[in-house]
Amino acid sequence: MDKKFIVSCLISLLLCFCFYIQPFKLVVIVGQSMMPTLRNGQVVLAKRESKYNKGDIVVIKDNPEDGIIVKRILFTPGDYYYHIIDSDNFEMIYLLDNSFRKILEAKSKYGNAVLEYKLGKDDYFVVGDNYNNSDDSRRFGPIKRENIIYKVVKWILN
Numbered sequence: 001m002d003k004k005f006i007v008s009c010l011i012s013l014l015l016c017f018c019f020y021i022q023p024f025k026l027v028v029i030v031g032q033s034m035m036p037t038l039r040n041g042q043v044v045l046a047k048r049e050s051k052y053n054k055g056d057i058v059v060i061k062d063n064p065e066d067g068i069i070v071k072r073i074l075f076t077p078g079d080y081y082y083h084i085i086d087s088d089n090f091e092m093i094y095l096l097d098n099s100f101r102k103i104l105e106a107k108s109k110y111g112n113a114v115l116e117y118k119l120g121k122d123d124y125f126v127v128g129d130n131y132n133n134s135d136d137s138r139r140f141g142p143i144k145r146e147n148i149i150y151k152v153v154k155w156i157l158n
Helices: 003-021 100-113
Strands: 025-028 043-046 056-061 067-075 080-086 093-094 114-118 124-128 146-158
Touching: 043 067, 056 124, 067 080, 067 093, 093 100, 100 114
Parallel strands: none
Antiparallel strands: 025 043, 043 146, 056 067, 056 146, 067 124, 080 093, 080 114
16 A cells, blocks of 8 residues: 555544544634623634533533533532522522622521522533623523533634
8 A cells, every 4th residue: 555545544534533522612702691701702712621620611512403602610519509589679699609708698688598509410500701691500500511512721813
């Protein structure tokens, strides 16, 4: 066999393999939920990871039609998170800061209306950086690890 043919086949096979596993992906940000960190129309580079940590910005499968959303991980498996049922304003308030002081303040103000939840071993609580304009775990609850597909590693275009 010709060496050029073998090299071409190996390169083609490698490219096909990389295309199949997609270790990197360019993602276009849609919407304002990650403002001011990421803006609508901005392009970011995302990478497959085996582990995700608090503070990571991740790409999440949103629907069967290849829809994705981009959010920040606020709480990881085993963490506790708290929400308050505010009966005066008919709303749910999530404590996005789990510091001891914030929890005590909430319990002194709302008493038994402060509810505590623990994330399961594969659950993540994600939020958009634009807290007032983000559809996130505060509405749809924690997400499963299997729904996180990439971690944002670099901002490409501003």
